[in-house]
Amino acid sequence: MNCIKCGAEIPESSNFCNICGAKQVMPARGTKKRGNGQGTVYKRPSGTWAVQVTLGYYVQDGKKKRKTAQKYGFKTKRDAVNYIQSLYSPSEKSKVITLSELWELFQNDLSSLSASKQTAYRIAWKKIKSEVEYRNIDSFSVPELQELIDNAAPSYYTRRDIKTLLSHLYKIAIRDDYTDKNRTEYLKLPKLETSERQIFSPEDKAKLWKDFQSTPSGIVAGILTMMYTGIRPGELLTIRTENVHLSEHYMTGGIKTTKGKKRKIILPDRIKPVINYLLEHSKRDLLLFYPFSDDFYDDWKQKRADLHINEALTPYCCRHTYITNLTALKVSPAMLQELAGHEDYDTTLEYTHLSIQDRLTEVNRL
Secondary structure (H helix, E strand, O other), X not given: OEOOOOOOEOOOOOOEOOOOOOEOOOOOOOOOOOOOOOOEEEEOOOOOEEEEEEEEEEEEOOEEEEEEEEEEEEOOHHHHHHHHHHHHOOOOOOOOOEHHHHHHHHHHHHOOOOHHHHHHHHHHHHHHHHHHOOOEHHXXXXXXXXXXXXXXXXXXXXXXXXXXXXXXXXXXXXXXXXXXXXXXXXXXXXXXXXXXXXXXXXXXHHHHHHHHHHOOOHHHHHHHHHHHHOOOHHHHOOOEHHHEEOOOOXXXXXXXXXXXXXXXXXXXXXXXXXXXXXXXXXXOOEOOOOOOHHHHHHHHHHHHHHOOOOOOOOOOHHHHHHHHHHHHOOOOHHHHHHHHOOOOHHHHHOOOOOOHHHHHHHHOOO
């Protein structure tokens, strides 16, 4: 053998070189690694040891994912190694989990979603809760789930939200080995049919007025303001308190076209108490303050559900309601165009949604 320092030939198994005196140290052998399927042991930043094993695989969103089990907090590496077999042979646990328990687990994921998604899923859960909360996730058949979502909501969007929510719950159950299949993949939604924008009915208006008079709120005040002034949601959220002239029955605002910008928006007598409420509760010099416009729409979705108002009615439907109602009252075309803030009357006509009865009344005058 040769000296590791000077390279001189020295007797085999020498501990020291007889030429330069250097100690002969053999290279350390690499750490023996466990084979595939025998677990992983590693040291954590805290100084303790951890072990992780792969128990199997499952498919989620078309991708193969690992089912793992792990344990932390071992003082020594040997303790971690000795625990590996315990992870491969866990104590028998109940394979039953209810939809209510899965909903609680889903709360962790829910907080990372947008406010509108959170609201949609909470509404979806409220619609099916009484039917499913104590049922085992693995006890549902596909036909039973299809009947559930068909009966829970009449519209495409709410059924879609219920289906998506159930899919999230199934994914959690698959991850935690409570079931092996996401049955929502086989559920069908109704065809989404596009239709012209709807308007608020007298019954819808009555519900809003009753709610405002019993428990005033910014969202209902905002909806009523748009319904009785015709302003757009984007206009309402930008109107400053200094531009509201309540005693003179108008406020200044507007967006989009040249004619629509900085126009005088007329305040009818009936809406003045609502505007006064908004002025008294204004923030940052805005008539209706929302830090993000999405929050305004989320509040409306929640209020709409609470009052059992048609979910097809969006804040922008207030403008269509305003123009349609004025048309039914025989307001002249020139005045209607002026109140709507449109540059041409053809645009105003697109906002009118007169009922069959309204049209029948007119043609019966022939």
